[in-house]
Amino acid sequence: MKAVGYVRVSTDSQVRHGYSLDEQREEIVRYCNNQQYALLEIFSDEGVSGAKADEDEMTVARDGLLDMLVYVKERGVRYIVVLSTSRLWRSDMVRVLIHRELKKCNADVKAIDRPQYSIYTQNPNEVLINGMLELLDIYERLEIALKLKRGRLQKAKEGGYAGGGIPFGYYCPHGGKKLFIQQEEAKAVQQVFQLKKLMPQITLQKISDFMNLLGFTGRNGKDFNPMLVKRILDREGFYKGEYEYGGIKSIGDYEPILAVNQSRLRG
Numbered sequence: 001m002k003a004v005g006y007v008r009v010s011t012d013s014q015v016r017h018g019y020s021l022d023e024q025r026e027e028i029v030r031y032c033n034n035q036q037y038a039l040l041e042i043f044s045d046e047g048v049s050g051a052k053a054d055e056d057e058m059t060v061a062r063d064g065l066l067d068m069l070v071y072v073k074e075r076g077v078r079y080i081v082v083l084s085t086s087r088l089w090r091s092d093m094v095r096v097l098i099h100r101e102l103k104k105c106n107a108d109v110k111a112i113d114r115p116q117y118s119i120y121t122q123n124p125n126e127v128l129i130n131g132m133l134e135l136l137d138i139y140e141r142l143e144i145a146l147k148l149k150r151g152r153l154q155k156a157k158e159g160g161y162a163g164g165g166i167p168f169g170y171y172c173p174h175g176g177k178k179l180f181i182q183q184e185e186a187k188a189v190q191q192v193f194q195l196k197k198l199m200p201q202i203t204l205q206k207i208s209d210f211m212n213l214l215g216f217t218g219r220n221g222k223d224f225n226p227m228l229v230k231r232i233l234d235r236e237g238f239y240k241g242e243y244e245y246g247g248i249k250s251i252g253d254y255e256p257i258l259a260v261n262q263s264r265l266r267g
Contacts, residue, residue, distance in 0.1 A: 001035075001036075003038060003077060003078065004077050004080055005024075005025065005028035005032070005041070005081045006041060006082050006084075006160065007044045007045075009021055024087070024223075032081060037079060042077065045062045060167075062165075063218075063219055063220075066227050066228075069101050072107050073105045075106055077105070080110065081110045081112070082111055083115070084111055084113045085111045085117065096136060110121060111117045116139045124236070167179075168189060168231065168232055169186045171241065176256065187216070190258065191214065191216060193233070203227035208224040208225050208226050212224050239258040240258045
């Protein structure tokens, strides 16, 4: 059976007091060897919350996870192996989004700490227990989120970066609140839109193939893939300096990657 692994830590504290990325990888390799799974790849996200989702786009805002979902679909992977389901999700929204994508590919999750777990389970007790465990911390998270929301909305009105996944082409210094252009990624963003302008009917897969041939890479040196291309094209307004957050639109307080007077390339 084809399998991939996924590892994640959200904070430095988790590295010190829990399982580090390397320790999670070791457990996954050991498990796959014991189960005689063909482990093709291990994907990772570091310093990212398992409850993080883009509610506007209904996607999970984690590059490593998104790369894994594309890989699973393209390679016909049967199992995603994790130390615990909490590495994949820590909120109902993220769980539902991931389940939806995996079921499209007929893939399932193998959690080392819960050998009987399956996203396809129909056992009412299992469903109830899973739901109760994952709902326990929702109220506390909601209280914190509401307090942060007010500050973020005010920030968005001023065109400032209000949080969330940092779009490809930009970076935000640790602890900072302002976006800056990442030059190599910005060149890749411009090239994606140039290809789309020259060939309006070109597919996401063809664009990613062209980008790889031209020597461009995604974050952390990974190959370009259709999911990354889609995220870039979907954020055309953002790359032109049109910032939107929580229904608020404003002129972004950051340098646009695309020319502001450039006509819409996707229409």
